[in-house]
Amino acid sequence: MNEVDQALANQLIDVRRNLHREPELAYEEFRTTEKLREWLTHANIHILDLPLQTGLIAEIGQEKGPIVAIRCDIDALPIDEQTELPFASEVPGKMHACGHDFHTATILGAALLLKAREGDLPGRVRVLFQPAEETGHGAESVLASGGLKDVAAIFGLHNSPDLPTGVFGTRTGALTAGVDRFEITVKGVGAHAATPEKGVDTIVTSAQIITALQTIVSRQNSSTEPVVLSVTRINGGSTWNVLPEQVELEGTVRTYNEEIRRLIPIQMTRIIEGVAAAAGAEAQLHWYPGPPATINHGEWADFTKEIASQAGYDVHDIPPQMGGEDFSFYLQQIPGAFVNIGTGPAYALHHPRFDVDEAAILPAAKYFALLAEQALVKLQEKANS
Numbered sequence: 004m005n006e007v008d009q010a011l012a013n014q015l016i017d018v019r020r021n022l023h024r025e026p027e028l029a030y031e032e033f034r035t036t037e038k039l040r041e042w043l044t045h046a047n048i049h050i051l052d053l054p055l056q057t058g059l060i061a062e063i064g065q066e067k068g069p070i071v072a073i074r075c076d077i078d079a080l081p082i083d084e085q086t087e088l089p090f091a092s093e094v095p096g097k098m099h100a101c102g103h104d105f106h107t108a109t110i111l112g113a114a115l116l117l118k119a120r121e122g123d124l125p126g127r128v129r130v131l132f133q134p135a136e137e138t139g140h141g142a143e144s145v146l147a148s149g150g151l152k153d154v155a156a157i158f159g160l161h162n163s164p165d166l167p168t169g170v171f172g173t174r175t176g177a178l179t180a181g182v183d184r185f186e187i188t189v190k191g192v193g194a195h196a197a198t199p200e201k202g203v204d205t206i207v208t209s210a211q212i213i214t215a216l217q218t219i220v221s222r223q224n225s226s227t228e229p230v231v232l233s234v235t236r237i238n239g240g241s242t243w244n245v246l247p248e249q250v251e252l253e254g255t256v257r258t259y260n261e262e263i264r265r266l267i268p269i270q271m272t273r274i275i276e277g278v279a280a281a282a283g284a285e286a287q288l289h290w291y292p293g294p295p296a297t298i299n300h301g302e303w304a305d306f307t308k309e310i311a312s313q314a315g316y317d318v319h320d321i322p323p324q325m326g327g328e329d330f331s332f333y334l335q336q337i338p339g340a341f342v343n344i345g346t347g348p349a350y351a352l353h354h355p356r357f358d359v360d361e362a363a364i365l366p367a368a369k370y371f372a373l374l375a376e377q378a379l380v381k382l383q384e385k386a387n388s
Contacts, residue, residue: 011112012365018042019108019364020090026079026097026104029135032057035077035107039132042111048118048130053148058134058141060150063117068126069382072151072337073113073371074159074330075106076136085355100357102162105346105364107132109160112368117375126379129154139182139293142332156303156378157339159330160367164352166345168360171311171370172321173342175301177259180231182293182327185268186253187212187275189239191284193248205239205250208282213237213252215274223270224263231257231325232267257325259296297331303340303378310377311342314370326352344370 004012027035036057043050043061051060058077084091084098092098099105114130129151135141145151166172189209194202213234220230232254239250258264268290279286311318321343330341344367346359 064127113371164347170345171316
């Protein structure tokens with residue numbers, strides 16, 4: 004590594020560690036935004052004036068020509084860090100346990116590299132530092148701000164502890180799943196546990212609902228279409244000898260197919276209400292839609308792999324993942340692709356001991372700078388043909 008690359012690598016590692024020490028949760032990224040504004044301003048990079056409470060969008064390049072966007076996310080998670088790193092979180096109960104500090108350092112590095120070549124860019128690059136990805140809805144606030152107006156292609160990344168450093172992965176079509184949350188309220192009649200016939204047992208009813216819901220996966224949707232329906236929380240009762248009047252269930256549904264996603268709450272409602280009625284109870288579904296599946300556009304997914312090969316990555320087609328990603332909202336409106344950059348092996352995402360290989364930061368920054376520049380060239384050539 005030459006001296007210039009080493010200096011930039013050290014700078015970006017310092018950025019990552021700075022952010023890691025002071026993690027901020029979704030919509031609270033005020034200090035993170037201030038830091039980004041300072042770093043970008045110091046590099047003489049233009050920041051757009053947009054109605055964003057947290058997060059920001061910078062712009063690099065020429066007034067004429069196409070516009071592409073590269074995006075990272077900046078929020079942390081409500082997790083107590085257990086890494087014992089010298090730059091571990093200094094904020095109790097908050098941690099960059101999903102690598103958004105890595106993402107931010109990477110895209111900031113790409114911005115610095117693009118700024119150095121600004122006069123050669125055949126268009127503009129919007130550099131998006133997005134808030135609140137962990138809520139599943141931060142992207143919607145960015146779209147509402149108008150900051151991506153006229154963008155012709157958009158690209159984003161996630162680090163992957165499942166891929167070794169130096170490995171790049173993506174695919175055409177669904178890369179991450181649509182993510183929805185549900186709550187179910189089951190109401191019956193409380194009674195002494197010794198005389199259940201005098202009440203309506205919400206515990207048994209809830210157990211039957213949980214079991215019956217799995218028929219949505221096994222019997223009501225095609226076995227060729229992946230669906231996950233998980234009940235993750237049960238809350239009911241306060242002591243050992245009383246049948247509770249009410250039980251609350253909570254969980255999530257994941258699928259890649261938008262039509263199945265639309266049908267599942269209908270299927271769940273039918274099962275929930277039917278099972279409850281058979282027991283003499285009442286039950287209600289509360290549905291909270293999250294981000295849709297991340298559907299990569301084939302042309303741009305292939306392009307990201309081509310550029311990754313040029314950048315020296317070991318490129319792989321990877322299987323779709325059941326995790327969620329609100330980059331999907333961008334891809335519903337703008338052609339583009341989402342990619343995975345290997346930073347492992349490590350603890351899994353959202354683990355209190357999660358960490359990334361910092362040696363992956365500079366290559367990822369160089370890759371995204373090259374990707375953005377070559378995407379502009381590709382769009383300009385298409386416009387001229």
